[in-house]
Amino acid sequence: MLINKVQTGSLEENCWILKNTQKRAVIIDPGSDAAGILGGIGVAKVEWILLTHSHSDHLGALAEIARQTGAPIAIHLNEAEIVASGEPNPPDFSLKLEPVAVAKKLEDGDILKFDDERIEVIHTPGHTQGSCCFRINNELFSGDTLFRENVGRTDLPGGDAEALRESLRKLLKLPPEIIVHPGHGENWTIGKAQKFHFPI
Ligand SMILES: [Zn+2]
Ligand SMILES: [Zn+2]
Numbered sequence: 001m002l003i004n005k006v007q008t009g010s011l012e013e014n015c016w017i018l019k020n021t022q023k024r025a026v027i028i029d030p031g032s033d034a035a036g037i038l039g040g041i042g043v044a045k046v047e048w049i050l051l052t053h054s055h056s057d058h059l060g061a062l063a064e065i066a067r068q069t070g071a072p073i074a075i076h077l078n079e080a081e082i083v084a085s086g087e088p089n090p091p092d093f094s095l096k097l098e099p100v101a102v103a104k105k106l107e108d109g110d111i112l113k114f115d116d117e118r119i120e121v122i123h124t125p126g127h128t129q130g131s132c133c134f135r136i137n138n139e140l141f142s143g144d145t146l147f148r149e150n151v152g153r154t155d156l157p158g159g160d161a162e163a164l165r166e167s168l169r170k171l172l173k174l175p176p177e178i179i180v181h182p183g184h185g186e187n188w189t190i191g192k193a194q195k196f197h198f199p200i
Contacts, residue, residue, distance in 0.1 A: 004040050008032040011057040014183055016141055019044050022115050028141050029183060032060035038068055046071035047114055052143025052183060053131040054079035056093040063098035072103030076123060078130030080105045090156050106132060126164025127152030141181045146171055148188040149196060169200055
């Protein structure tokens with residue numbers, strides 16, 4: 001599986017493009033720059049558009065990408081309505097969004113198929129109520145829950161510091177070799193996070 005990062009928008013949000021050898025792709029968090037993301041996909045067929053959470057800096061190119069690819073959108077059920085409405089989140093966020101159809105409302109433990117790969121949904125509330133991480137083998141796409149040497153803020157609507165601590169405990173039980181691909185900034189590993197955050 002190939003993993004490409006497209007950094008988008010003024011908040012430098014990371015959109016992740018996963019491609020397999022069968023010329024199929026998954027897009028995680030299309031923040032903005034639809035042309036750049038579509039360029040990264042090339043001729044691959046997009047199987048899923050996955051959203052780690054509903055903050056607008058992760059959704060700016062969502063409607064355009066969904067239109068161009070016809071791919072189904074999936075997000076945790078707690079935040080599906082926010083995304084479908086097209087309303088900005090947080091409400092004072094200046095980015096203009098459009099309503100979209102959410103094809104799948106995710107829950108903790110869901111497994112999505114990506115050809116021979118399994119994408120595991122890990123519900124990690126705290127940054128927002130419906131924040132999720134997506135695990136494929138030894139790759140973890142952590143949204144705004146876990147960053148390199150940092151964690152997501154909990155002062156926005158739906159944020160909950162205690163819930164984030166619980167979510168972090170859950171993530172740090174994963175194997176140390178797992179590579180963390182966050183929603184902003186550089187990659188990390190679960191092993192480094194275990195040392196950095198211990199004790200939680
Ligand atoms: Zn966020
Ligand atoms: Zn973000």
